[in-house]
Amino acid sequence: MFRMSRITTRILVSLALLLPFAAFSADDAELETVRQKVMAMFDGLEAQNIQPSVVDGWYSIQKGPIVAYISADGRYLMQGDMVDLETQVNLTEEARTGMRKDLLAQIAEEDFITFAPAEVKYSVSIFTDVDCTYCRKLHAQIDEYMASGIEVKYLLYPRNGPASSSWSTAEDIWCAKDRNHALTMAKLDRGFSTSKCEATTVRDHYLVGQDVGLSGTPAIVFDDGTLVGGYLPPAALLQRLQSNAANSQ
Numbered sequence: 001m002f003r004m005s006r007i008t009t010r011i012l013v014s015l016a017l018l019l020p021f022a023a024f025s026a027d028d029a030e031l032e033t034v035r036q037k038v039m040a041m042f043d044g045l046e047a048q049n050i051q052p053s054v055v056d057g058w059y060s061i062q063k064g065p066i067v068a069y070i071s072a073d074g075r076y077l078m079q080g081d082m083v084d085l086e087t088q089v090n091l092t093e094e095a096r097t098g099m100r101k102d103l104l105a106q107i108a109e110e111d112f113i114t115f116a117p118a119e120v121k122y123s124v125s126i127f128t129d130v131d132c133t134y135c136r137k138l139h140a141q142i143d144e145y146m147a148s149g150i151e152v153k154y155l156l157y158p159r160n161g162p163a164s165s166s167w168s169t170a171e172d173i174w175c176a177k178d179r180n181h182a183l184t185m186a187k188l189d190r191g192f193s194t195s196k197c198e199a200t201t202v203r204d205h206y207l208v209g210q211d212v213g214l215s216g217t218p219a220i221v222f223d224d225g226t227l228v229g230g231y232l233p234p235a236a237l238l239q240r241l242q243s244n245a246a247n248s249q
Contacts, residue, residue, distance in 0.1 A: 065213030101225030121149030
């Protein structure tokens with residue numbers, strides 16, 4: 001499970017900030033024992049990845065989008081969503097949402113390609129591939145998104161990986177003097193001016209996308225970490241953002 005994940009080790013999200021703790025106080029010795037057992041069984045995990053869960057006698061394990069639970073004796077492992085039936089809250093998805101928020105908060109503003117209206121009411125981060133049909137459809141309506149007060153902060157995510165032509169195009173976009181114009185031209189299959197530069201940001205965007213657990217593009221992430229997979233037209237996205245904001249109050 002964790003051996004096969006491609007999550008980068010530079011970002012470790014503490015579940016103490018993502019999942020509510022149980023009413024009991026976990027015994028430090030027991031927690032340390034569980035951590036040692038789990039880290040011995042799975043590569044790439046550190047102590048911060050294993051924390052007390054909301055269920056007495058169980059501990060949570062999280063690395064990027066992967067969330068699992070292990071019994072205190074280290075015998076039973078369960079991977080899947082944990083739902084609080086009383087509150088109807090998916091606690092596992094809450095953890096993933098918090099993780100995505102944390103990941104994107106660590107990206108500097110200058111490392112996005114941003115299309116912003118004069119008055120920003122909402123902001124979304126969108127993983128995009130220049131050759132993706134629905135990514136192109138979304139970008140063709142960029143003025144409509146901005147007219148709705150939605151700021152779009154793009155991350156470059158060439159789905160086919162480093163050896164693809166999309167990756168080379170993404171690097172050319174990043175090295176262009178006017179990245180916004182270059183991105184627009186690339187999505188229209190038109191040429192644009194570029195130069196040589198250190199384009200490691202494309203790799204960084206790609207790795208963050210994998211950490212987030214993308215299954216395709218476009219992938220829209222709200223400021224609170226909510227993930228919407230796929231294309232949403234301007235009116236539908238605005239409605240989702242308004243509903244999300246109302247529910248968070």
